[in-house]
Amino acid sequence: MTQKRIYFGRFISTPRPDELLIRTGAVLVDRRDGRGVIEKVNWSVNGPNDAVSKLGVEAPVITTKETGFFFPGFIDTHIHAPQYPNVGIFGKSTLLDWLTTYTFPLESSLGNPKSPMYHDSSSPPDPLARAKAVYNRVISKTLSHGTTTASYYATIHVETTNLLAELAFKIGQRAYIGRVCMDRPETCPDYYRDESTEQTIANTKASIEFCKDLDPTGERLAHIITPRFAPSCLPETLSQLGTLAKKDDLRIQTHISENLNEIKLVKEMYPEHESYAGVYDHHGLLTPRTILAHAVHLSKEEMALVKARNAKISHCPASNSALGSGFCPVRELLDVGIDVGLGTDVSGGYSPSILDAVRNACIVSRHVGYLAGGNSRCNLSVADGLWLATMGGAKVVGMEGRLGGFEEGMLWDVQEIVLGDVDEFGDVNETGVDIFGWEDWENRVAKWVWNGDDRNVRRVWVGGRLVHERK
Amino acid sequence: MTQKRIYFGRFISTPRPDELLIRTGAVLVDRRDGRGVIEKVNWSVNGPNDAVSKLGVEAPVITTKETGFFFPGFIDTHIHAPQYPNVGIFGKSTLLDWLTTYTFPLESSLGNPKSPMYHDSSSPPDPLARAKAVYNRVISKTLSHGTTTASYYATIHVETTNLLAELAFKIGQRAYIGRVCMDRPETCPDYYRDESTEQTIANTKASIEFCKDLDPTGERLAHIITPRFAPSCLPETLSQLGTLAKKDDLRIQTHISENLNEIKLVKEMYPEHESYAGVYDHHGLLTPRTILAHAVHLSKEEMALVKARNAKISHCPASNSALGSGFCPVRELLDVGIDVGLGTDVSGGYSPSILDAVRNACIVSRHVGYLAGGNSRCNLSVADGLWLATMGGAKVVGMEGRLGGFEEGMLWDVQEIVLGDVDEFGDVNETGVDIFGWEDWENRVAKWVWNGDDRNVRRVWVGGRLVHERK
Incomplete structure (x- = not known):
């Protein structure tokens, strides 16, 4: 009783x-x-x-x-835990230079003592101690802002990823934990890359097992398959990750159509596919259990494909504004019938708060409306924004009817x-x-x-x- | 010692x-x-x-x-003190309907017991008590956010305006206090309007005198001539306010080119003038002591005129985003050589914090850059934003070399x-x-x-x- x-x-x-x-x-x-x-x-x-x-x-x-x-x-459908120390640090960068200038050095420093972030440091590198401080902090910080569920990207390191899982489970935040998969030499630095498809898959499996041991029900904590984004993975890796997700009925998270140069890069790297969304679809990664972050520039055909596969979208307005990525047409996505939730996208987004994401979603929707000649239908109301942050998020993480x-x-x-x-x-x-x-x-x-x-x-x-x- | x-x-x-x-x-x-x-x-x-x-x-x-x-x-170059209780309350409105739906009822309630805001109230109206609570709050709130100087719009009521002056002086915030001038029947409601040019000028003079008595030096507190905006004033009123400002060498503040429908309205109401800026110039209101709020949609010719008169601009990014007004091209204004500062524009802007205005200025500049095809020159850096909030603001309020x-x-x-x-x-x-x-x-x-x-x-x-x- x-x-x-x-x-x-x-x-x-x-x-x-x-x-x-x-x-x-x-x-x-x-x-x-x-x-x-x-x-x-x-x-x-x-x-x-x-x-x-x-x-x-x-x-x-x-x-x-x-x-x-x-x-x-609140449900944060897209957040990079290791990037938390960089909130607010992005200068005038846009996506691709932001990754190499700010993000890869910091992420790698949570698992690799040879990370460039340690080059100027006087004290000896201790990646796991750093990871512990950062992850403790990001979990308590997001909880303090009312985030009860978070879909996290960790780093490529198994031990560091598992530490995030362990801490989230212990502190008590509902969490999906993704070991980041990136193994394509053209786009990933030597100091921060899986060596091969085999290593990517093996490391991912190790983290899947660890999460299953922590929570066999998968309701409070589960692994989420996390190819960083199409440009950072070998095509064979994308395929095998799709297969792995299917076999274990796992959630998938990745990025899509955030930035115009990124889309151009995908076109160059995957000339055989019709679209960015098509790349993921071809490799079995566009599923009802998939969270696509950003989706700022989807074509009508891509929206239809995403809808047909019942894949979900994480709208990250603060990040899109901070990195000058563009204006995500949320009302249009909702009208097509796509499920949309909100993400802080720390640290492309500068705030760990989903309430801030609600504000930014409202604001960006007014920009979209203004650019459409004063179309107030584009505007998201406060209640729309809060719905995205709770019920929308529940759909996106596959917890509809249980959360929100x-x-x-x-x-x-x-x-x-x-x-x-x-x-x-x-x-x-x-x-x-x-x-x-x-x-x-x-x-x-x-x-x-x-x-x-x-x-x-x-x-x-x-x-x-x-x-x-x-x- | x-x-x-x-x-x-x-x-x-x-x-x-x-x-x-x-x-x-x-x-x-x-x-x-x-x-x-x-x-x-x-x-x-x-x-x-x-x-x-x-x-x-x-x-x-x-x-x-x-x-x-x-x-x-921080220097807040544009804030409406009586609107503070409405921060965050604007629904999906844009400028002109926002004024009639949210703003005039609240402002009038600080001086007029017959304000529509009291219609649903069970307790007897007490406008001055309300004004006291609101003004105490907005002054301590903005001080707590680091705003040491504020250029305030009060209401049309002399007693209420003087109360704001008195409280700011007592609490110790450096302040410019504007009694709001609005007397044009087509655009101002019966319950919230000066009755004639004569009344407008007499009431303004009463508040000027009150401020002079409080601080004869004018360094810590001064009246600022405040025609709400061109559509709300009789042309004769604009002229006499220009004369009054010149005679006493007073600061002037007003709004300009915030919203496309507003600009259309000005064109209809002042067909004889070439532009919105031209209306103010014609009436002697475009001076080196003038603060123009918003300036989102100035033409090149208007920018040149503002520069020629050495008038100043208060950039209010949060408000422009919240009310879907558009994107102010701050870099372009600075390149023309116009002095620009930041304003919260409470409560068109939802936040009393100039630090929030810095953030929003940085964000909006990235939107401007994105819309210009990825022109990163438009981007304001953190240091640019802080400069606007301090040194820029000092220029705008005529305190260059003394503040910032x-x-x-x-x-x-x-x-x-x-x-x-x-x-x-x-x-x-x-x-x-x-x-x-x-x-x-x-x-x-x-x-x-x-x-x-x-x-x-x-x-x-x-x-x-x-x-x-x-x-």
């Missing part, structure tokens, strides 16, 4: 795009099997005691503050949000969000989206377990 | 665009006449004691943390920044910025710009007076 909890207060969620559902009530969560499933909900209770009596269970009651609400945990809402049978992956109340003298508890008192709840949510940060995230649960609490 | 202070530690500033100047040293500030002028600087001292001996003055020494630095206070740097003779309007150091376990004092230790100071500043917030602002001084300290 002590493994049950009742949550009482205000619950806000986005069951459909552009729909903000605001309810007061109580939710009963069962943590007995470690899954944290919502067993019962009741939207007509008046208080904690009433909740206990109406749900018919004697369990501890956890209530939100009057100024706060429960909201589904407060319905019976769903998992308790939830963040508790608090806002700041301004008093008559203009004083307030410091957060980014100031509520004057006359705003309705729809507008309070808008204020949270546009000025909120980790200070508004009071508590975070994953699978019913409290994994973050703000001191 | 106790009116002198020595500041010791790391000083970072941007003397020229794209140049980050990082120095260690000491600065002596004289507060005797209440101005807080930098009397002496020394960039070759080794510690607090050495600072005292090399500067030759026995004065208290204030030092930065090892993980921090002094940085010039650490040279002798300048005023001590300064923010002390602290960053978070990640330890070997990945733990850190919570701010938005995580420093792992291997980053050089240029990259640390980049990390601050991209992920910093008010938590990184430890102390803020205006004219040598400590006006904000983070608990």
Whole structure:
């Protein structure tokens, strides 16, 4: 019985795009099997005691503050854990020079003592210690911003990748962990590359096994097959990764059509294929379990192909803006019927916060609308953005119906949000969000989206377990 | 002697665009006449004691943390104080419907008990109490984000405008206070409009006098003539405001070319003038003391005219993105030789933070570059953005040489920044910025710009007076 909890207060969620559902009530969560499933909900209770009596269970009651609400945990569908120390460091680079200037040196330093990042360093290289500090940090940081599920890229190193899996599992974030596959000499530096298709596959299998040992159910943690992107892999590697994913029914993640020069490069490297999406399709990598990051410049034919394969898209607006990649037409992707979620794309994206991704998604959609001659249909509303961050993300990571809402049978992956109340003298508890008192709840949510940060995230649960609490 | 202070530690500033100047040293500030002028600087001292001996003055020494630095206070060249409660509340609106839906009701509620904002309210209207809470809040909020100087729009109400002046002066933010002039019946609602040119001018004069009484020097506080924008004023009003500004050598602020429909409206309302900038020029409002907010869509001819008159531009990137107004070509404006600063444009802009404006200026410049076919010259660097926020802003508000740097003779309007150091376990004092230790100071500043917030602002001084300290 002590493994049950009742949550009482205000619950806000986005069951459909552009729909903000605001309810007061109580939710009963069962943590007995470690899954944290919502067993019962009741939207007509008046208080904690009433909740206990109406749900018919004697369990501890956890209530939100009057100024706060429960909201589904955010799902980051695309984040590079080892790049976290580089957030904000990208100068004026664009994708391809950004990779060689900033990214490969940092990623390699988490597994390779000969990484160029150690050249100027006075202390002896200790890649695994660095990885530990970085991964501990990125997991607690994203949790503190309300990210309950993350689809991570690690590095090419098995040990480092497994460390990320271990830490995420221990700290309690729901995670998909990808060992990065890159073995094509023309595009990958000598200091940061798998040596051959055989090595790529063997190393990937080692990390798959490690993740399976940690969580045999695969619900809280699983490996995700991760060819970095078409240009960085040998064609044979792409094929074998496709086969491996099929055999074990694994998720796949990669990048697509982020940048115009990248698309040109793919055309040059894969002249036999009709399109970038076609390359992945040919190698068995375009599946309902595939997360394609970016997809800024897909042709109509590629969109149709992605839709036909039921592959998913991770929209990473902050990254696309920071690296000058272009404007992703999210409304068009949704209209085609493609599932879209949000990604921070740390550190192409400069922020570890999915709330920031919601903001940037809203902003970029207004740019798309402006460029389409003032077409406001392109605009994403606050509720659209929050839907992408929760329900959309759940579809993208293949957890539809289990994550993103407060319905019976769903998992308790939830963040508790608090806002700041301004008093008559203009004083307030410091957060980014100031509520004057006359705003309705729809507008309070808008204020949270546009000025909120980790200070508004009071508590975070994953699978019913409290994994973050703000001191 | 106790009116002198020595500041010791790391000083970072941007003397020229794209140049980050990082120095260690000491600065002596004289507060005797209440101005807080930098009397002496020394960039070759080794510690607090050495600072005292090399500067030759026995004065208290204030030092930065090892993980921090002094940085010039930010200058917000365009912010609507009464709109602060609406940050984040704009839905899918664009400029003209945003004004009538969100903005006029809120602004009027700070002076008019019959404002539509009170229609649904159960408590009796108390406009001045509301104004007091809002203005206290916006001043302390912007100070907490490092804004030491702000050019404010208030409302049309004299009493409310004067209250803003009084509070800014008392709390200690350097401020230009504009009573908003709007008296054209076609575009201004009955509940929020000056009745005639005579009333507009009389009310403006009342507020000018009030500000002069508060600060006869005009250095810490001054009135700024504020015709809302060309469509909201009678032509006769524009002319008389131009005359008034000239007579008293006052600053002027208004809006220009923010939105395509607005530009069309100006063309319809002022068919006799060649351009939007031409309207202001004709009425004597395009002067070296004029701040033009937005300027997203200026023609080449208008840019040349603005340059010829030496009028200034306040770039408000967050607002332009949020309201889908377009992409301001900042590099082009700078290349023409126009002085540009940054504005939050609260609440068209959703954030009270100029650091956020720096980020958005960098992002929008990348959009401009992308749309110009990948022209990286358009890109603003982090140092460019910080320059706009400090030195650029100083030019825009007519305080060049007095604000924006650490040279002798300048005023001590300064923010002390602290960053978070990640330890070997990945733990850190919570701010938005995580420093792992291997980053050089240029990259640390980049990390601050991209992920910093008010938590990184430890102390803020205006004219040598400590006006904000983070608990």
